[in-house]
Amino acid sequence: MKMNLPTFCTTPESDQQMDADMKNKVTCTSLYNTAISLIEDRNLSGAIVVLNQALELAGDTPQYLNMLGLCLYARGSFKQARECFVKSREIDNTSINVRRYIKSMDLKDFGIYVEPFNSCIEAVKKNKPVKALFKLLPALESVPNVEGFNLAGLLYYKLGMRKNAARCWMKSLKIDQSDKTAAYYLSNCKEGFLPITFEKIIWGGILFCRKAQIIMKSLG
DSSP states (O other): OOOOOOOOOOOHHHHHHHHHHHHHHHHHHHHHHHHHHHHHTTOHHHHHHHHHHHHHHHOSOHHHHHHHHHHHHHHTOHHHHHHHHHHHHHHOTTOHHHHHHHHHTSHHHHHHHHHHHHHHHHHHHTTOHHHHHHHHHHHHHHSOOHHHHHHHHHHHHHTTOHHHHHHHHHHHHHHOTTOHHHHHHHHHHHHTOOOOOHHHHHHHHHHHHHHHHHHHHHHO
């Protein structure tokens, strides 16, 4: 017995909705491709902006969330990165990469990085920049990120080691060449016009430290 083919009925309103959905899909795909190009050009800050725009249009999409999470992680925004990965896993729990990303930030593994950074901040508070660097640099080898290198650069600059400071900020820009903070430090460091106080170092370090500590609290 033959089956009757279904008849599709459309209305002007449904046609308009289909057109809008298609435009959103095309726009989101274009935004995602733009983000990929920006990442290839080491412009993570720009990619983060574009990916957020795509997510606003498409809603929580694993592909966009994963890419955004990786960008945020590289910048040192660990809490936001983990939130992206967790949202992605809630939508699609079959992704091996997402599970690996989250596992790498769990209490046991990520604490290896968080604790040395906390020790670095304590050393900064006690006006011991050499000890602070001793704690921070090995941690950056394990988890290189923009904000960590920016802080290391400030510590080197405070010690009068401008070349080492510049190298740290150049490493930040190597990860994200659009980072305005590193660019500002590097430019003014070369000119010798960078006003630096331990209060500034402490404040910058504490802000970054809180981002790392929130991971431990959320897992504890």
